[in-house]
Amino acid sequence: MSTLLQQAPSLGNTIWFILAAVVLLAVLLGFVTYAIYFERKVIGWMQLRIGPNRVGPLGLLQTVADVTKLLLKEDTRPLHADKALFTLAPILAYAPAFAVLAVMPFTESIQFADLGIGLLYYIALSGITVLGVITAGWASNNKYSLIGGLRSAAQMISYEVPLVMSVVGIVLMTGSMNLREIVEAQRDVWNIVPQFIGFVVFIVAAQAELNRTPFDLPEAESELVAGYHVEYSGFRFAMFMLAEYVYMFGMGTLITILFLGGWLPIHPALSFIPGIIWFVLKFSLYVFFQFWLRATMPRMRVDQLMSFAWKVLLPVALFNILLTAVVISYQNGMF
Amino acid sequence: MLGLAKGLGYTFKKLTEKKITHFYPDVPFPMPPRFRGIQHFSPEKCIVCNQCARICPTECIQLTGKPHPDPDKKGKLIDTYDINFELCILCDLCTEVCPTEAIVMTNNFELAAYSRDELYKNLKWLDDNNTNVREEN
Numbered sequence: 001m002s003t004l005l006q007q008a009p010s011l012g013n014t015i016w017f018i019l020a021a022v023v024l025l026a027v028l029l030g031f032v033t034y035a036i037y038f039e040r041k042v043i044g045w046m047q048l049r050i051g052p053n054r055v056g057p058l059g060l061l062q063t064v065a066d067v068t069k070l071l072l073k074e075d076t077r078p079l080h081a082d083k084a085l086f087t088l089a090p091i092l093a094y095a096p097a098f099a100v101l102a103v104m105p106f107t108e109s110i111q112f113a114d115l116g117i118g119l120l121y122y123i124a125l126s127g128i129t130v131l132g133v134i135t136a137g138w139a140s141n142n143k144y145s146l147i148g149g150l151r152s153a154a155q156m157i158s159y160e161v162p163l164v165m166s167v168v169g170i171v172l173m174t175g176s177m178n179l180r181e182i183v184e185a186q187r188d189v190w191n192i193v194p195q196f197i198g199f200v201v202f203i204v205a206a207q208a209e210l211n212r213t214p215f216d217l218p219e220a221e222s223e224l225v226a227g228y229h230v231e232y233s234g235f236r237f238a239m240f241m242l243a244e245y246v247y248m249f250g251m252g253t254l255i256t257i258l259f260l261g262g263w264l265p266i267h268p269a270l271s272f273i274p275g276i277i278w279f280v281l282k283f284s285l286y287v288f289f290q291f292w293l294r295a296t297m298p299r300m301r302v303d304q305l306m307s308f309a310w311k312v313l314l315p316v317a318l319f320n321i322l323l324t325a326v327v328i329s330y331q332n333g334m335f
Numbered sequence: 336m337l338g339l340a341k342g343l344g345y346t347f348k349k350l351t352e353k354k355i356t357h358f359y360p361d362v363p364f365p366m367p368p369r370f371r372g373i374q375h376f377s378p379e380k381c382i383v384c385n386q387c388a389r390i391c392p393t394e395c396i397q398l399t400g401k402p403h404p405d406p407d408k409k410g411k412l413i414d415t416y417d418i419n420f421e422l423c424i425l426c427d428l429c430t431e432v433c434p435t436e437a438i439v440m441t442n443n444f445e446l447a448a449y450s451r452d453e454l455y456k457n458l459k460w461l462d463d464n465n466t467n468v469r470e471e472n
Contacts, residue, residue, distance in 0.1 A: 292343060
């Protein structure tokens with residue numbers, strides 16, 4: 001697949017590019033559809049309910065029905081909204097979420113682009129989503145959406161720092177930012193063991209990056225109506241929802257690759273099971289953890305949010321870098 | 336940190352526990368015995384005393400009587416009896432005041448309809464509404 005990128009551009013391989021992107025998009029839409037279904041099911045079960053069960057067998061078509069409803073709704077725009085930005089915001093929020101998947105190695109062979117700085121690419125692009133959120137909050141010309149958008153911006157920028165710092169340990173250990181090399185370096189032991197502190201910081205910061213419970217302040221239903229997307233309806237709202245879940249897909253793949261050994265089996269003896277199945281298993285575990293957390297945790301308070309990022313997560317992440325550096329120097333015989 | 340793990344463990348245990356959802360529209364929901372549901376009316380018991388129409392706080396009951404066909408007998412027979420369920424608040428006063436228990440409460444409560452006209456229930460409908468009649472009135 002990566003050989004396609006090195007060929008001279010022609011009509012033939014352009015069509016291949018488009019086709020591959022469409023296939024990925026279809027996989028994503030399928031994932032989002034059933035992620036929402038399982039989210040509602042799992043949370044329902046944990047609250048002693050049964051979750052959606054009316055539309056289709058076992059409620060499997062519930063999300064399809066919801067999305068159909070969403071697409072049939074009137075596409076409203078507030079009278080005094082900034083027309084251009086209002087239209088741009090959902091695209092700005094969704095496009096990076098989809099673009100980060102280009103560097104993800106799902107197995108040895110399934111990867112769109114093998115960048116030397118894959119990790120940096122992910123972190124850089126995922127920062128753009130914040131811009132989409134602020135734009136949406138500003139362009140709607142609504143105080144709730146503005147508060148939601150700014151809260152979201154503050155939160156996502158603050159938590160991006162510990163997120164990046166927590167993966168520096170892995171970069172130190174591997175000596176590379178290439179995601180494929182990071183997975184290959186985990187042949188003996190997955191990064192979750194030597195980088196456990198980094199893993200914990202990453203999980204917490206990722207949760208805040210995704211705006212999910214317990215860090216779902218930007219869309220806190222009970223205080224901000226819905227946050228930055230109050231004024232959005234129909235297709236544009238669907239784009240924001242999609243961006244949120246695609247981002248969850250991206251974060252799930254990233255965690256699987258960085259900490260859980262990507263497509264590598266638990267034990268070399270189990271390598272007869274294809275890599276993609278291992279990948280999907282680890283990935284689903286993370287996605288389930290998300291839903292589990294959402295069913296368990298209440299929302300964090302705003303005044304605790306920032307101090308938690310800067311006073312707890314960041315020092316811990318920095319300590320982790322220091323510790324990793326010391327251990328690596330010791331192994332290289334510097335002391 | 337420990338509390339977090341505790342909470343996660345608790346929700347995980349609940350995952351497999353028996354669900355408490357009642358399958359209401361598929362399985363009928365049993366109402367308590369003193370539930371105030373849609374009235375059942377038996378015309379043969381009615382003596383056309385008009386008390387139910389007079390006590391009704393929303394004036395949703397309308398009834399007319401006719402003279403007894405047998406000229407030797409006293410009293411009237413019920414001719415029409417309508418309850419307007421757009422207004423009725425199911426307050427139980429009509430059944431309490433009725434001296435012959437011609438109008439009684441049932442445990443039925445499903446009144447949803449697509450048209451307001453369907454909420455005007457006449458004598459025949461109220462007579463046929465004879466399931467789940469309340470035992471004590």
